[in-house]
Amino acid sequence: MTERIIQELIDSFGKLLMAGLKVTLPLTAAAFSTGILIALFVALMQIAKVPVMRKLVRVYVWIIRCTPMIVQLFVVYFGLPNIGIKFTPFVSAWIVLSLSIGAYCSETVRAAIESVPVGQLEASYCDGLTFWQAMVHVIIPQALRTAFPPLSNSLIGLVKDTSLAYNVALVEILATAQRIASRTYDYFWLYLEAGLIYLIFCSILTVVQRKAEAALERRR
Amino acid sequence: MLELRNVCKKFGKTVVLDNVSIKVNDGDVIAILGPSGSGKTTLLRCASYLTRADSGTLVIDGEEHDMNRISGKELRRYRNRVGFVFQNFNLYGNKTALGNVTLGLTVAQKMKKEEAEEIGRKLLAKVGLSDREDYYPSKLSGGQQQRVAIARALASNPEVVFFDEPTSALDPELTGEVLNVMRQLAEEGMTMIVVTHEMEFARSVANRVVFMEGSVIVEENTAEEFFNNPKEARTREFVQRSLSWRGADDASDGTSDGTVADNAPAGIEEKP
Ligand SMILES: Nc1ncnc2c1ncn2[C@@H]1O[C@H](COP(=O)(O)OP(=O)(O)OP(=O)(O)O)[C@@H](O)[C@H]1O
Numbered sequence: 361m362t363e364r365i366i367q368e369l370i371d372s373f374g375k376l377l378m379a380g381l382k383v384t385l386p387l388t389a390a391a392f393s394t395g396i397l398i399a400l401f402v403a404l405m406q407i408a409k410v411p412v413m414r415k416l417v418r419v420y421v422w423i424i425r426c427t428p429m430i431v432q433l434f435v436v437y438f439g440l441p442n443i444g445i446k447f448t449p450f451v452s453a454w455i456v457l458s459l460s461i462g463a464y465c466s467e468t469v470r471a472a473i474e475s476v477p478v479g480q481l482e483a484s485y486c487d488g489l490t491f492w493q494a495m496v497h498v499i500i501p502q503a504l505r506t507a508f509p510p511l512s513n514s515l516i517g518l519v520k521d522t523s524l525a526y527n528v529a530l531v532e533i534l535a536t537a538q539r540i541a542s543r544t545y546d547y548f549w550l551y552l553e554a555g556l557i558y559l560i561f562c563s564i565l566t567v568v569q570r571k572a573e574a575a576l577e578r579r580r
Numbered sequence: 581m582l583e584l585r586n587v588c589k590k591f592g593k594t595v596v597l598d599n600v601s602i603k604v605n606d607g608d609v610i611a612i613l614g615p616s617g618s619g620k621t622t623l624l625r626c627a628s629y630l631t632r633a634d635s636g637t638l639v640i641d642g643e644e645h646d647m648n649r650i651s652g653k654e655l656r657r658y659r660n661r662v663g664f665v666f667q668n669f670n671l672y673g674n675k676t677a678l679g680n681v682t683l684g685l686t687v688a689q690k691m692k693k694e695e696a697e698e699i700g701r702k703l704l705a706k707v708g709l710s711d712r713e714d715y716y717p718s719k720l721s722g723g724q725q726q727r728v729a730i731a732r733a734l735a736s737n738p739e740v741v742f743f744d745e746p747t748s749a750l751d752p753e754l755t756g757e758v759l760n761v762m763r764q765l766a767e768e769g770m771t772m773i774v775v776t777h778e779m780e781f782a783r784s785v786a787n788r789v790v791f792m793e794g795s796v797i798v799e800e801n802t803a804e805e806f807f808n809n810p811k812e813a814r815t816r817e818f819v820q821r822s823l824s825w826r827g828a829d830d831a832s833d834g835t836s837d838g839t840v841a842d843n844a845p846a847g848i849e850e851k852p
């Protein structure tokens with residue numbers, strides 16, 4: 361490794377980090393929060409046995425799970441403009457990643473909701489609560505606690521999946537590394553550096569996850 | 581004040597309640613006794629609409645309700661007028677003791693938090709748990725959990741409280757503290773329907789006893805008559821058998837109560 365490469369890596373580190381902070385993290389946060397809401401919605405439609413909707417959400421989960429994410433991304437970003445719907449690269453990635461999190465986490469959320477003893481739902485009824493009030497105040501808070509470890513894993517997976525958005529010209533970590541390397545031809549070092557940035561982000565999340573789990577454990 | 585008329589319930593082909601009727605007067609403490617599987621739990625659950633009866637009429641203060649169909653609004657109004665204490669407590673795991681007592685008030689009745697907490701604190705004091713209001717259920721003993729559950733059932737100031745074997749899930753040494761709270765409630769004139777295997781509690785606290793077997797009421801009597809001079813042969817047999825269990829068996833039948841230490845085996849005396 362020459363001095364020139366070391367200097368180049370130091371210069372690019374800041375750029376990759378900024379791409380991570382300005383693009384990858386916001387995309388992760390947006391897609392994860394939307395995705396969890398979708399997952400909750402899907403789970404509740406099935407648990408409350410809402411007619412029609414419970415069937416529709418199953419079709420949604422089926423389609424998302426059985427098609428590659430990159431195909432979905434191409435359909436949204438390159439395909440939809442054909443029928444007059446245009447999204448920016450960021451929004452396209454946001455939509456596809458949220459739908460993916462929603463589908464994959466819906467089973468986790470449903471199992472977690474069903475793991476809360478049904479007696480607590482009955483007790484809520486006896487307290488005069490409606491089904492939805494019981495869900496919001498009693499059942500879902502406990503379910504999310506149970507689902508916290510698997511959901512954190514999905515979050516960490518999502519950080520890495522944002523790199524798919526490279527394919528729709530979103531200038532995130534990987535695309536930034538690619539651009540620099542295409543000028544200097546140091547692909548090896550820059551892609552390693554891009555990997556390092558993901559490694560740092562995901563390690564921080566892992567530590568936060570462990571701390572949060574311990575804190576949740578103390579509160580029950 | 582509360583009357584159940586001709587309650588019928590089948591699970592599949594099994595008849596669990598066959599035209600069961602009960603009339604409850606103000607201040608009554610009714611013990612429902614009977615062997616396992618006779619439909620006692622199902623009766624209480626139907627009376628609080630946790631299980632939908634196939635047919636039957638419920639009358640509360642002259643208001644009639646179909647036990648098979650009721651609108652959500654009427655149901656919630658009715659549920660504020662009755663309380664339910666479960667065999668396995670069913671406390672909300674994400675709420676403190678105080679939060680458990682106040683949830684129905686703040687969420688269902690839209691009461692202000694401070695007002696609800698004032699009521700909650702009074703009720704926790706009543707069941708002897710003032711020093712535990714910030715504890716989560718997992719940090720409370722079974723007896724303490726059940727006392728919180730009783731406080732919760734009382735929060736909406738109900739006219740009648742249903743208890744389904746409130747001490748059956750407890751270690752024998754913890755049943756006394758729960759029974760004492762119930763005894764105190766009875767003395768204050770609370771109307772209560774208690775499914776129980778605690779013969780001594782039924783004898784000393786209840787004014788009436790309903791004996792169920794095979795999905796029907798076999799005998800309904802005053803507590804005194806029921807234990808001393810039962811009408812039905814079947815009842816006599818049941819009373820004799822359950823009283824002799826108490827003397828002979830060990831703690832496993834869970835009938836320790838503390839008030840009758842004379843013939844209770846030494847191991848199951850109440851340790852409050
Ligand atoms: N959800 C259900 N589905 C099917 N059968 C049920 C259900 N709940 C109760 N049963 C049946 O109904 C009958 C009466 O049950 P119930 O729980 O009311 O009896 P119990 O008198 O409370 O008995 P125990 O003293 O054991 O609590 C039993 O034969 C039981 O198997």
Ligand SMILES: [Mg+2]
Nearest residue numbers: 620621622745
């Ligand atoms: Mg029962």
